Amino acid sequence: MKLVTAIVKPFKLDxxxxxxxxxxxxxxxxxxxxxxxxxRGHTEVYRGAEYQVDFVPKVRVEVLVEDDDVERVVExxxxxxxxxxxxxxxxxxxxxxxxxxxxxGERGADAL
Amino acid sequence: xxxxxxxxxxxxxxxxxxxxxxxxxFYGGMVRAKNVLGMLMQNFFCMGIISVLWMxxxxxxxxxxxxxxxxxxxxxAGLSGLTHAGASLPGYTGALALTVPPIxxxxxxxxxxxxxxxxxxxxxxxxxxxxxxxxxAGLWAVVVYAPVAHWVFSPNGWLAQRGAxxxxxxxxxxxxxxxxxxxxxxxxxxxxxxxxxxxxxxxLPLTLLGAGILWFGWFGFNAGSALGANALAAQALINTHLxxxxxxxxxxxxxxLKDHRATTLGAASGAVAGLVAITPCAGFxxxxxxxxxxxxxxxxxxxAISLKYRFxxxxxxxxxxxxxxxxxxxxxxxxxFATRSVNANGADGLLAGGGLHLLGEQALAVAVTMVFSFTVxxxxxxxxxMTIGLRVTPxxxxxxxxxxxxxxxxxxxxxxxxxxxxx
Numbered sequence: 322m323k324l325v326t327a328i329v330k331p332f333k334l335d336x337x338x339x340x341x342x343x344x345x346x347x348x349x350x351x352x353x354x355x356x357x358x359x360x361r362g363h364t365e366v367y368r369g370a371e372y373q374v375d376f377v378p379k380v381r382v383e384v385l386v387e388d389d390d391v392e393r394v395v396e397x398x399x400x401x402x403x404x405x406x407x408x409x410x411x412x413x414x415x416x417x418x419x420x421x422x423x424x425x426g427e428r429g430a431d432a433l
Numbered sequence: 434x435x436x437x438x439x440x441x442x443x444x445x446x447x448x449x450x451x452x453x454x455x456x457x458x459f460y461g462g463m464v465r466a467k468n469v470l471g472m473l474m475q476n477f478f479c480m481g482i483i484s485v486l487w488m489x490x491x492x493x494x495x496x497x498x499x500x501x502x503x504x505x506x507x508x509x510a511g512l513s514g515l516t517h518a519g520a521s522l523p524g525y526t527g528a529l530a531l532t533v534p535p536i537x538x539x540x541x542x543x544x545x546x547x548x549x550x551x552x553x554x555x556x557x558x559x560x561x562x563x564x565x566x567x568x569x570a571g572l573w574a575v576v577v578y579a580p581v582a583h584w585v586f587s588p589n590g591w592l593a594q595r596g597a598x599x600x601x602x603x604x605x606x607x608x609x610x611x612x613x614x615x616x617x618x619x620x621x622x623x624x625x626x627x628x629x630x631x632x633x634x635x636x637l638p639l640t641l642l643g644a645g646i647l648w649f650g651w652f653g654f655n656a657g658s659a660l661g662a663n664a665l666a667a668q669a670l671i672n673t674h675l676x677x678x679x680x681x682x683x684x685x686x687x688x689x690l691k692d693h694r695a696t697t698l699g700a701a702s703g704a705v706a707g708l709v710a711i712t713p714c715a716g717f718x719x720x721x722x723x724x725x726x727x728x729x730x731x732x733x734x735x736x737a738i739s740l741k742y743r744f745x746x747x748x749x750x751x752x753x754x755x756x757x758x759x760x761x762x763x764x765x766x767x768x769x770f771a772t773r774s775v776n777a778n779g780a781d782g783l784l785a786g787g788g789l790h791l792l793g794e795q796a797l798a799v800a801v802t803m804v805f806s807f808t809v810x811x812x813x814x815x816x817x818x819m820t821i822g823l824r825v826t827p828x829x830x831x832x833x834x835x836x837x838x839x840x841x842x843x844x845x846x847x848x849x850x851x852x853x854x855x856x
Contacts, residue, residue, distance in 0.1 A: 365633060366692045368702060368738050368751060372631045 322417045322430065323391045327382040328354065329402040329410040334380050340401035341384065344393045347433055350383040359407060379410060385420055387430050435532040441662035442533045442541050448653025449544035453480055453551050455646025459701070460555045462639030463750050465632060468559045469639075469843045471834025475554040475566055482571045483547045488512055491546055492539055494579035495587065498523050502591030505583050515539060524588030528778055532661055541657060542586070549578055549606045555750035556614035559624050559632075560830055563838040565823035569814060573613065577809050581609050581802055596791065597798035598771060598779055600669065601658035603713025603764040604802040611757025612803045613810035614748065620814040621824045623747035625831065632749075637697050644701035648677055651708045655715035668775055669715035673708065676715075676727035680707020683731025691735075699735070702755060706734035709759030714767050717779040722770035726763065734759050764799050768792025 355376035422432035457476035497505030584590035659666035684703025710730030738754035771782035781787030
């Protein structure tokens with residue numbers, strides 16, 4: 322099993338959710354986060370006082386999938402999240418030892 | 434008595450009262466989220482303390498029986514003698530005779546006294562101890578506001594007698610509060626971390642809402658100062674609106690040229706700068722002059738807010754840059770643009786053929802207000818600071834005014850809190 326983590330532009334979240342529904346994932350976890358990559362931050366000006374804002378608001382999407390589904394899920398996220406402009410984000414995949422469904426105690430792929 | 438005039442003055446009292454919560458939001462949006470309740474409270478509290486003091490003694494000192502043009506007496510303390518039919522106020526005779534009941538005038542002028550010390554709180558944002566501020570504001574209304582209001586607003590006041598014109602409070606409200614703000618800032622010092630640390634506004638939507646409320650209420654402030662529902666009130670109202678509009682443009686143009694963006698905070702600040710500058714002029718100038726006054730005020734106040742970085746005083750929300758500088762600009766521009774064709778009880782300024790006389794009287798009123806208010810405010814702030822304490826401790830300042838001064842948080846946004854009831 323794999324954990325797919327995507328850091329994306331917040332306004333792309335709905336598109337990603339729709340795309341993931343289309344490839345048959347059963348759930349996802351979303352959190353608001355911030356950071357920077359090559360995009361860096363931006364500047365703000367308040368009554369002439371200029372500020373450099375280093376961290377850009379992003380959304381982190383996490384999805385647990387079976388090994389066979391990884392490519393389709395990653396492709397769905399990347400396609401849905403892409404604008405072609407700097408700051409589109411990153412997606413990475415990690416191996417997961419096991420997964421447990423809290424309600425039933427099921428383990429492994431059964432818990433997805 | 435005239436029922437139309439009375440209705441307008443009473444409605445104007447309500448409009449001016451509404452400016453104080455408007456100011457609270459204008460300022461509150463500009464501070465950091467941990468200090469917003471502290472800011473709202475300092476403003477809101479003025480509606481409590483100053484109103485009661487006004488009734489007890491401040492109205493009487495400002496508008497009671499004259500003593501040498503310097504101060505009113507205690508004859509109206511507790512508003513005694515003002516409610517019976519036939520009551521009248523000293524000095525309001527002849528062309529200045531009131532057409533509204535004196536008690537309506539008392540209520541209307543009360544709201545000016547309420548908002549004036551509230552204006553100071555923008556300069557001292559994020560660092561005043563609530564109790565210290567409460568005592569300072571109350572004493573300031575008695576020892577600073579009352580005498581200056583008497584000198585300029587009361588027809589018996591020595592500056593009014595000399596011929597200084599202040600339609601709705603350029604000197605009494607804006608220069609007075611602006612220069613007092615400078616005095617208090619010098620006593621309490623800079624915010625921790627200023628100017629190196631970022632202290633951006635936490636909610637500009639609140640600031641724009643507040644600016645909108647101020648703009649709305651300012652029609653009562655300026656047009657209400659005609660003390661009647663008449664052509665002069667209408668002229669003051671349109672002048673007020675045009676100056677705010679033009680000042681927004683003036684501020685934004687200069688801001689766009691200098692900082693490459695027209696900002697929402699700039700639009701709000703420019704409008705307020707225009708409202709400040711037109712305040713002394715509103716009932717003495719024509720509409721074209723109001724536009725020029727607004728444009729000048731917007732541009733000049735935008736440039737003035739950078740002075741604090743040059744001179745190193747932490748005027749947090751630019752009370753000095755907007756209210757003091759805007760008030761000075763407006764009060765002096767009366768001497769240029771005033772015309773008796775707008776107000777027969779006014780005077781002719783430079784452009785109306787009146788020469789430099791009026792400008793000289795305006796400059797004197799500005800200088801006198803600045804010297805008196807700065808000196809007494811500085812001494813009062815020092816005394817309050819040494820006895821009660823005017824500034825929070827460093828720990829409290831870092832934690833924020835909301836929890837340390839009022840045991841509240843403005844925004845409880847997280848449901849997964851660690852909040853459990855203990856009392």
